[in-house]
Amino acid sequence: MMSNLFSSFDPSSGILNIPLNWMSTLLGVMFFPYTLWAMPSRWTLAWSSVINTLHKEFKILLGPKNSTGTILFISLFSLIVFNNFLGLLPYVFTSTSHLSMTLSLALPLWVSFMVFGWVNHTQHMLAHLVPMSTPGPLMPFMVLIEMVSNLIRPGTLAVRLAANMIAGHLLLTLLGNTGPSLSISLLSILIFSQILLLLLESAVAVIQSYVFAVLSTLYASETN
Template sequence: MMSNLFSSFDPSSSILNIPLNWSSTILGLIFIPYSLWAMPSRWILMWTLVTNTLHKEFKILLGQKNSSGTILFVSLFSLIVFNNFLGLLPYVFTSTSHLAMTLSLALPLWLSFMVFGWINHTQHMFAHLVPLSTPGPLMPFMVLIEMVSNLIRPGTLAVRLAANMIAGHLLLTLLGNTGPSLSLSLLSILIFSQILLLLLESAVAIIQSYVFAVLSTLYASEVN
């Protein structure tokens, strides 16, 4: 029995005071060895097609000079999408619904981009603070606005992913808790609506992983 609506997102399962729910974050790694020794299946071929497509798209965003960095963002997409899909399974903790997880991904990436850009491309970073054709009196305000927009980037990345994952799970939980009190006819409608919501959550899991990876790639391309 849940003590409150958000208790399903609490990492409460533990053995010897060691939290076990966060272990779901590395469950996606068990699929990697299987793809190395098993015969190629349709799922492996489909995933290879997805990663190759992402590699080509990220290479365009980063440019040919920095195309070697695309493997980082493809791996980031893979990590997030595996965790998002694992969170749709019953009794599996959704780590990407916590800011502790999403900030741990977004903040180091943003800090590394900023440190690299300000050390190696200082003039380029200063030029980004003032857009082209900005009137002279508005330049101080534009610099302030651009600085604030840069500072909130890791927060927006983290909150966007966590909020979208929490919203869908809460809706599924709210509708599921009403099942025992419904009649048989209404229960069938509820089950059908839950299936549709689960399909929608599957699409959200992919889209939010893609958005996180693409925005990270765009932030990296701006410092070069």
């Protein structure tokens, strides 16, 4: 029962136990050349409007001097939201439900932000450890608290995304396993609830991608 429940999260369920499921993360790259020669469709126009909206929001967070850096966070949002929606399809591997995927996205970004900030803006980073209007006796404790909060940032980013993806998929699987033992009337209620949960998971897929990208942008803006 437990092996069937978590089988969709198994990265080694490919041929000869080779983790071919991770290759699904790169499927979005196959659609990039299509936009270079094909006529703009409604989908491409809608996605362009989403990118423009994200660019305006990230530009405000990063500042006008660093507006070109928004392409990094827009690409990060696109990668995560694609893999989140890909995991909603039946029998498709959800790479963003693994910490090895989410932590590999959050940790390099956080390390690069910290190295850039401490090397180029050392005084600003030191001043950021003590909030304004902090009483003198509390300053050592505030420095310790701020240091701990900075150190756990990549972990919180990774765990937040992975936990939300796992929770929704497990709930859909648990409800789906009860279907064969229900009557026709209860089965119709179960299908309706599954559809509502699927819509909720679609919203969670977008929201978690947006939260991951926005928090990464905020962490980058603090180093400038």
